[in-house]
Amino acid sequence: MPAAKIPSxxxxxxxxxxxxxxxxxxxxxxxxxxxxxxxxPGLWLSELIQLMEPxxxxxxxxxxSAFRLIEEKWLTARRDGRRSHYMLTExxxxxxxxxxxxxxxxxQIEWDGNWTLVLLPRxxxxxxxxxxxxxxxxxxxxxxxxxxxxxxxxxxxxxxxRVLDELRLADRAIVLRAQSLEEFxxxxxxxxxxxxWDFTDIGNRYRQFIARxxxxxxxxxxxxxxDEQAFVVQTLLIHSFRRATLHDPRLPVSMLPSDWIGxxxxxxxxxxxxxxxxxxxxxxxSVTEAPKMLVGSSVLxxxxxxxxxxxx
Numbered sequence: 001m002p003a004a005k006i007p008s009x010x011x012x013x014x015x016x017x018x019x020x021x022x023x024x025x026x027x028x029x030x031x032x033x034x035x036x037x038x039x040x041p042g043l044w045l046s047e048l049i050q051l052m053e054p055x056x057x058x059x060x061x062x063x064x065s066a067f068r069l070i071e072e073k074w075l076t077a078r079r080d081g082r083r084s085h086y087m088l089t090e091x092x093x094x095x096x097x098x099x100x101x102x103x104x105x106x107x108q109i110e111w112d113g114n115w116t117l118v119l120l121p122r123x124x125x126x127x128x129x130x131x132x133x134x135x136x137x138x139x140x141x142x143x144x145x146x147x148x149x150x151x152x153x154x155x156x157x158x159x160x161x162r163v164l165d166e167l168r169l170a171d172r173a174i175v176l177r178a179q180s181l182e183e184f185x186x187x188x189x190x191x192x193x194x195x196x197w198d199f200t201d202i203g204n205r206y207r208q209f210i211a212r213x214x215x216x217x218x219x220x221x222x223x224x225x226x227d228e229q230a231f232v233v234q235t236l237l238i239h240s241f242r243r244a245t246l247h248d249p250r251l252p253v254s255m256l257p258s259d260w261i262g263x264x265x266x267x268x269x270x271x272x273x274x275x276x277x278x279x280x281x282x283x284x285x286s287v288t289e290a291p292k293m294l295v296g297s298s299v300l301x302x303x304x305x306x307x308x309x310x311x312x
Contacts, residue, residue, distance in 0.1 A: 006219050009229055016212070016236055017056045024057045024065040029074060030239040032088050033096035035231070035284055038304050042087030045077075047288045054232050098140070098159055102245040103238060104307035107266050109154045111252030116155035117176040119148060120169065133173070136163045141249030143196035151196075154252050193255050202248050206265040209244040213237065213268055220275050227286065230279035233272070241269045270308035277304070277311055 007015065031051060036043055043051075049062045057065070066086055069075040074092040077084050088096065118137060120130055134144060140159055142150040164170040180189065216233065225233070248262060256262075281304075305311050 006215055006222070009216075009219055009223055009225055009233075012216055012219060013229070013232055013236070020212075020240075022055075022236070022239055024052070024061045025069060027055055027057060027235065027239055028052065028062070028065050028069060029092075029096075030235055030242065032075070032092075033099065034235065034238045035280065036288075037088050037093060037096060039281075039284075040288070042085055043288045045084040045086060048086060050287050051231070051284075054228055055235060094162065098156075099242055101156060101159075102248065102250065103242055103269075106309050107248075107250060107262055109250060109252045111153055111254050113179055114153070114177050115179070116152050116157070116160070117174075117178055118142065118150040118160070119174040119176070120172060121174065122148070129167070129169070133163075133167055133169060136167065139246075141251075143249070145192070145196050152249065153255065154250065189255065193251065197249050197251070203261050205244045205247070206261045209240055209265050210261070210268055212240065213272060217268060217272050217275075220272065225276075225279065227279040227283035230276040231283040234276040234280040237269060237272050237276070241265070266308075273308055274311060277307075 028048070031048075035051075045063070045066065048066070049059050052062050053059075066075060066077070069092075070077055073089050074095075075086050076089045077086050079085075118133075120133055130148075134150065137150045137152075137160070138144070140152075140156070140163065142152045142155070144150050160175065161170070164173050164175075220233070244265060245262075
């Protein structure tokens, strides 16, 4: 695309905020998970207001959204005189750790041939309890090919255990590791995969992400962006990629097309993040009290540098 036809960075940000209309609550969660939590327990309300302003979230919306996030157990707050300090709760941190595995880790997963199966015996468990288990595990990429059975070929067992513990089903759910027996399997694995997971919707979400952010990458390679712009771009990037990956079951390479669009979307996200993460952290350090040491110090040797397979 000719440089003259590529939108300016300011125009791209303005267009995104107008067309996507991101919810303020979701943006605040993205800011906490991507920028705050890896470096600091939390930040002051005044700092959060300043961070959110260039994202189109005014002070009233920040206060209202923060209050609702406290109600939803994402955040907790403590008072210090007239000031309020906001932090991710333990459950909020856990939820972002789960998202971390979807957003920042390479999607190419090798399969060992085993399936993880989860069954909940009908021994008095209420239908709502069973539905809650199915809903939570489908959120984590499990499929239910038949009532009462959930399966995944590359399940994160730590996340599975946390889900069962939180639903208080760890002592009742049956978790098995199993292999398909070819002589008793009437259909190839690819057919089973296509029946269990709908890749049309998932692929469309990734295509929309690419259509939105590919022109941005071209512009970033031509433009020197400010620290504040880097923070805004990075927040919108992670906010969008998090939404795109929500329903991706993260299946092994052998179960996906060789040209799976999710790989391209991940690489695009990684390429942009490589360009924004240092100036974005510099902006964070200029606005908040906590991470003054983040710029040019050993504190940078944190899990942040391990994101996307390693940041240069």
